[in-house]
Amino acid sequence: MSEFSATESAYMARAMRLAARGLYTAHPNPMVGCVLVRDGDIVGEGWHKVAGEAHAEINALNAAGDKAAGATAFVTLEPCSHQGKTPPCAPALIEAGVTEVVIAMQDPFPRVSGDGREALEAAGVAVRTGLMADAAAKLNAGFLSRVQRGWPYVRLKVGASLDGAIAMASGESQWITGPEARADVQRLRARSGAILTGIGTVLADDPALNVRHEDLDTAGRQPLRAVLDSDLRMPLSSGMLDLPGNTVLYCTDDAGRQPLIDAGADVVKVKADDVHVDAAAVLADLAAREINDVLVEAGPTVAGYLLTRKLVDELVIYQAPHIMGSETMTMFRTPLWTAMSNRLSVDIIDLRRVGQDIRITVRVVS
Helix, strand or coil: CCCCCHHHHHHHHHHHHHHHHHCCCCCCCCCCEEEEEECCEEEEEEECCCCCCCCHHHHHHHHHHHHHCCCEEEECCCCCCCCCCCCCHHHHHHHHCCCEEEECCCCCCCCCCCHHHHHHHHCCCEEEECCCHHHHHHHCHHHHHHHHHCCCEEEEEEEEECCCEEEECCCCCCCCCCHHHHHHHHHHHHCCCEEEEEHHHHHHHCCCCCCCCCCCCCCCCCCEEEEECCCCCCCCCCHHHHCCCCEEEEECCCCCHHHHHHCCCEEEECCEECCEECHHHHHHHHHHCCCCEEEECCCHHHHHHHHHCCCCCEEEEEEECCCCCCCEEECCCCCCCCCHHHCCCEEEEEEEEECCEEEEEEEECC
């Protein structure tokens, strides 16, 4: 028999939905929701809205006021006990008179992990952990990846025809997918801390790699733009250099860096992987910049390179109802795979229609 009741699961599910409201704004902090329940009634609730502002527990306590005394708190992540940009949450729960805290999962962040629970228990607050832990981990997959693995969660986005083409042989590609799919990509961008591409895509398309959707409230935040540019071929006229937010160029030879720095780019020299920028070193640098989620929007060379080196966690493929023919550019350029054993295994985790296109989300099997 489960330690938790169906009613308690419903309260935690509510906390999860609240947490998800911070999808576009909480970065680089984790998304957290909190529900305060007393005598079977929700007396306060909150979520972490914007990094640097009050955490979910504080917002819930403020909403509850005096009714927080004697309440049970349902929190999607272990309350913090250290002073950061905002006051710690565990002492606030204790001071408010909360008698029990139900936590979905322990915070893996070293300055928090276990300390919040210990502080609560030392003050006589009952603590239970593990309710909807898998859902909590999925909610903050990027944050957990950065803290536990040392690199961000990587999503690779591809728009392709039914026969797997991303462009005609001439390079023409606008537009393969429909307007609904392109709007959906804006949501992927908005939830990402960085968008990664290759210099080939920059030279061919001069992409902006920013969030362009007036209905998405990102609290003014734009994802960092990261470009794999081994020899610093980025044109000074590139449109992304004039946009708000940061552009980082990763190279193996930074001899021509100064004009690009003067144009507003951050130039980072990393080691080479064969003749390319070492993408693993790039991901480590992005993690050091507190990037939780990276969205890759690149051509078949970079896409195949990342897949071959098992640096992709998730693929999001928008497949349009067209057949573009055999003489086209395919989704991935990989080494010669000659046997079925060379296949890369994936699990389909979501399949849905977006306008006239199909969005296929798959998790790459380690």
